[in-house]
Structures are given as structure tokens and as C-alpha cells.
Amino acid sequence: MRKAEPHALLEAAQDTIAEDFGATGVDLLMADYAMTILQPVCTLPHTDEPIPVNSSAPGRAFGSQQPYAETDHHASQVTVHLPVSVRGDRLGVLTVRLPAERHTSQSSQELQEVAEILGHAIIVAERDTDLYLQARRAGRLTLAAEMQWQLLPGRSCERAEYEIGAQLEPAYAIYGDNFDWSTTEDHLTLTVTNGMGEGIEASLLTNLAINALRNARRGGLSLADQAYMADQAVFGHYRGNACLSTLLLRFDLTTGETEIVDAGSPKMWLLRQGRTEEIELDAQLPLGMFEDTHYTTQRFQVQPGDRLLFVSDGVYDVASSAGERYSEKALARAILGTRLLPPSQVPRAILQELAGHRAPATAADDAMVICLDWHGRP
Numbered sequence: 001m002r003k004a005e006p007h008a009l010l011e012a013a014q015d016t017i018a019e020d021f022g023a024t025g026v027d028l029l030m031a032d033y034a035m036t037i038l039q040p041v042c043t044l045p046h047t048d049e050p051i052p053v054n055s056s057a058p059g060r061a062f063g064s065q066q067p068y069a070e071t072d073h074h075a076s077q078v079t080v081h082l083p084v085s086v087r088g089d090r091l092g093v094l095t096v097r098l099p100a101e102r103h104t105s106q107s108s109q110e111l112q113e114v115a116e117i118l119g120h121a122i123i124v125a126e127r128d129t130d131l132y133l134q135a136r137r138a139g140r141l142t143l144a145a146e147m148q149w150q151l152l153p154g155r156s157c158e159r160a161e162y163e164i165g166a167q168l169e170p171a172y173a174i175y176g177d178n179f180d181w182s183t184t185e186d187h188l189t190l191t192v193t194n195g196m197g198e199g200i201e202a203s204l205l206t207n208l209a210i211n212a213l214r215n216a217r218r219g220g221l222s223l224a225d226q227a228y229m230a231d232q233a234v235f236g237h238y239r240g241n242a243c244l245s246t247l248l249l250r251f252d253l254t255t256g257e258t259e260i261v262d263a264g265s266p267k268m269w270l271l272r273q274g275r276t277e278e279i280e281l282d283a284q285l286p287l288g289m290f291e292d293t294h295y296t297t298q299r300f301q302v303q304p305g306d307r308l309l310f311v312s313d314g315v316y317d318v319a320s321s322a323g324e325r326y327s328e329k330a331l332a333r334a335i336l337g338t339r340l341l342p343p344s345q346v347p348r349a350i351l352q353e354l355a356g357h358r359a360p361a362t363a364a365d366d367a368m369v370i371c372l373d374w375h376g377r378p
Helices: 006-021 057-064 105-125 131-135 143-151 199-218 223-238 328-337 346-358
Strands: 025-031 037-040 068-072 077-086 089-099 156-158 162-169 177-183 187-195 244-252 257-263 267-272 275-278 298-301 307-311 367-374
Touching: 006 025, 006 089, 006 105, 025 057, 037 057, 057 068, 057 077, 057 089, 077 105, 089 105, 089 156, 105 131, 143 177, 143 199, 162 177, 162 346, 177 199, 177 367, 187 199, 187 367, 199 223, 199 244, 223 244, 223 257, 267 328, 275 328, 307 328, 307 346, 328 346, 346 367
Parallel strands: none
Antiparallel strands: 025 037, 025 089, 068 077, 077 089, 156 162, 162 367, 177 187, 187 244, 244 257, 257 298, 267 275, 267 307, 307 367
16 A cells, blocks of 8 residues: 555555455445544545445444444345544545455454555545545535635544544535644643634634734744734734634643643633532633734643533624524533443534524534543553
């Protein structure tokens, strides 16, 4: 696969798996942007009939992130579905059809390793081909959504100290909501952004702010100075006519001590020992509202077993067709109701409940949910 052309990774995997395992068929299914279907990577237009995540065997492997096998006794054949992911970021599923006698615990383990290698190869190949990005699309993205998705680090991430899952909706027409994360040996930096406006203007504003924050972070600046530099970049361009609500967090992976800069409307919720509460933070001015705004950090201590939820105003301000707001009580119930799900599945579950509250009305704003499980460092 390392020698294969970027667009030919599946063919390389098919040839190798057929030769080494006697496979009679190999398919690659990519998760779409909404994380509701799996789409086959094949010939033009780079996909085939989609497979639902919630009611299919490949979806079972995708959700559990564990191999799942189906046995066809009449054909003496086993179909193995293997999750394709990179450091917790779920990309899709590799489906392999084998003669039953070739399916063993060892072959299953080896095939899972092939799926992991394929996932890493896809991430690298996406720099040079659109094939896998096209296969993720159940429909056409708006230009604003295209710009926003290209900004994201991924939709989930795992390390020994933490697990993160995040999702944006509507996935094919998002505006200004965004998230970003970066990790070092001892720290995790997480940024939650709720931009103003719609369409291209909202996306351009978010692009400017996110890249300004990354530039400051990569320059080694403190969290408060990262906010200050991004604030100056946004104000310098928009002169106060546009601003950006942002929540910045920096976690110490050893101690759990967390620095926070609250510069706007994204909310932070804590689930600890079965109880939920909204964490009240010291609100400061959104990025870009005024010239030369200085920001200060506050402290928060996360503990092993904590779950943190971050939501944009597109979640807690959404109204039903009858005008009833999705209240804080409803959000607290949703957080409790999803407590047994892994972080990668929590945002989708909460956003689905939100869609049920809103139906049949269409979304007036984009919505974002981020779930962080804190394990801590032994």
C-alpha cells in the first residue's frame, strides 16, 4: 500500500488480501459527513448504494470499533467487517469475504492490522486525491461547509489520557461552528468556536480565527496570548463588524489542571459521578469585538472519570415548531441518557435528539457537540 498510487489503495489491499488470505471480495466503506451511512469506494462517481450505520453488519463494526463476522453456512464463506480508523478517528469499514476455513482468530487479527495500515494510508493519500473525500459525500456540500470541514483535525481522537468525539450539523451546510485540538507529550489544547453570520462570510471569519489561533499556539504562546493574537487578527480585518465566540482550553495531561479562556457563547457541561451541571465560566469579550482586548485564564480541575460536553448556541437555543426552546434540562437529560456511549458516538446521539425536538422545522443555525472523556495519566 505504501507503493500504491493514492487513488489505488483499495486495489492494492484487494490484491494483497486475495493473495495472502484467499479472499473472494474486498470492499472499502467510508463514513459520510453526517456519520449516518457508509458509502462504498468504487468506480465513478466514487461510491455506490449507501449502507446505514444503525442497521447493518458493517455499521455494527463501525459503531463498536471491533471486527464483526457474518457466516454464510450455505456458501461456506465468512464476511468480516473491520473498522478503519486512525488514533480513534473513525474513517470507515473494510469488508472482506473469506472461505470459512481461512477465517481464524489469527487471520482476523492480521486483517485488522491491514485495516489500520489502510486507514493511515488514506489520511496520507487525501493530500493527493479527492477519491476518499468524494466517497464520504451523500450529497453536495455547500462551499461554506467544504471550507469548514477542511479546517477540522478529525471527528474523534483517542489517547491513554482522554477520548474526544465531535460532530457538526447540518453536516452538508454548516456555517461558522468549528472545533480544533492539538496534543503534545504533556498537554491537550482544545478550541470550540461559534462564529457569527451565515454561508461564506461565516466560514471566512472562522478560517481567519482558527488559523490565527494555530499560528499563536505553534509559536509557543500562552493560552491567553493565543486569544489575544486571534482577537487582534479578527479585529484588524473586520474592524469590529464581525466577531467570534470562542472557548479555549489547555489540559495538563499529568495533573488534569485546566486553563480556560471563555470568550463567548459555547457552553461547557460536566458529567461527574452520575450528576450533570453546567460549568459557569468568567465570560470575556468575543474575539474581534474591540481593539486590544486582553484575556485572562481561569482554572478548572478535571478528574479521572469526568465527561465534559461542549455545545454551541445552535444546540441550546434551538426552538421547536411551537417555539419551545431546547432547554438546559433537556440537554442535561440527553447527557445522562448517553452516558454509556463512547465519546465518538455521543455527539451524534445528542444531535439526533435535537433534530427530533426541532422537527419538522428546518435548522436556523448550525449546531456543534463535543464530548471529552478524561481518563488521566496513571
